[in-house]
Amino acid sequence: MTTRRSVAIIGAGLAGTTAGLGFLDAGFDVTIYSDRDRDSLRNKVPPTGVGVLFGKSQDWDAEIIEDLYEVGKTTGMSVRLYGGAGEDRAPVLEYDPDYGYISAAVDLRLRADDRLGRFLDRGGRFEVTTVDLDNLDEIAGAADLTLVATGKGGLSTLFPVDESRTKYREPQRRLLQVTLTGVDHGPDVFAYRSQAGGGHSLYNLDSENGELFVGPFLHKDEGATWSFIVFAKPSGAWAARIDDVHDAVGARRTIAGIFAEFFPEDAPVIEQLEVIESDPVSWLKGAVTPTVRRAVATTSGGHAVAAIGDTAI
Numbered sequence: 001m002t003t004r005r006s007v008a009i010i011g012a013g014l015a016g017t018t019a020g021l022g023f024l025d026a027g028f029d030v031t032i033y034s035d036r037d038r039d040s041l042r043n044k045v046p047p048t049g050v051g052v053l054f055g056k057s058q059d060w061d062a063e064i065i066e067d068l069y070e071v072g073k074t075t076g077m078s079v080r081l082y083g084g085a086g087e088d089r090a091p092v093l094e095y096d097p098d099y100g101y102i103s104a105a106v107d108l109r110l111r112a113d114d115r116l117g118r119f120l121d122r123g124g125r126f127e128v129t130t131v132d133l134d135n136l137d138e139i140a141g142a143a144d145l146t147l148v149a150t151g152k153g154g155l156s157t158l159f160p161v162d163e164s165r166t167k168y169r170e171p172q173r174r175l176l177q178v179t180l181t182g183v184d185h186g187p188d189v190f191a192y193r194s195q196a197g198g199g200h201s202l203y204n205l206d207s208e209n210g211e212l213f214v215g216p217f218l219h220k221d222e223g224a225t226w227s228f229i230v231f232a233k234p235s236g237a238w239a240a241r242i243d244d245v246h247d248a249v250g251a252r253r254t255i256a257g258i259f260a261e262f263f264p265e266d267a268p269v270i271e272q273l274e275v276i277e278s279d280p281v282s283w284l285k286g287a288v289t290p291t292v293r294r295a296v297a298t299t300s301g302g303h304a305v306a307a308i309g310d311t312a313i
Contacts, residue, residue, distance in 0.1 A: 005144045031127060052103055177230075238258060
């Protein structure tokens, strides 16, 4: 009798559920551990990113799970760069390339939940429990392979920072993310920027203050929506505005204000967008120091574990 090799995965976000489904389909005995149940993972935490799949990443993803989503697709990006400050501020560059493929921006909570559902339907095990360093050692001792996918927090500190590949010691941007609704993805939206209109994402750059990404998005409940990420330079005018945001309404107000002052040609469209009332955690703010960690660590009992996703980079 042959015993199937076992895999333990700590974390049920996109990285953990993708790995779990892949290993399960490859014939492994897989258990995913999470400190939240399935409903909480889908409905009570914010999406930790926009999760756009570009080009080859979609091909690789298709090896794990087929494309389940028709909304949130784009074929290019409309870019505008402004330089200078005050009266000297002026447009410097604009271009509107097609990717040559279709990208997709889908709520990470939906992607992960769909993967978890497939994982459970195919016989995978899902255990809701808090994993700390002590029981990680027990789990790793019982499994043939243990992967840690708990994100930038959680168990990431178990993995030493790779100093040779970590160039920064502080965040390079203040970040604000929010999903808004009320405008469709049709070709008439932002048509003055691109023939593709709402079929292209927007990327506005300001040399003094940072960058602002806007893209068609598939929200887990609302469907066709728009996702925003503000990348604010710590020394610029946008950073303090982000620090003053405390809810989705404040996030929308801050972004609308930035567009009105810095990108007024886009402001009339942005002003039409509203918060998603059914999803009070549709926003996120913070700052991240770009960090690369060693891929493998050893538990207190001498068991090797590997980091994937944001736990590693």
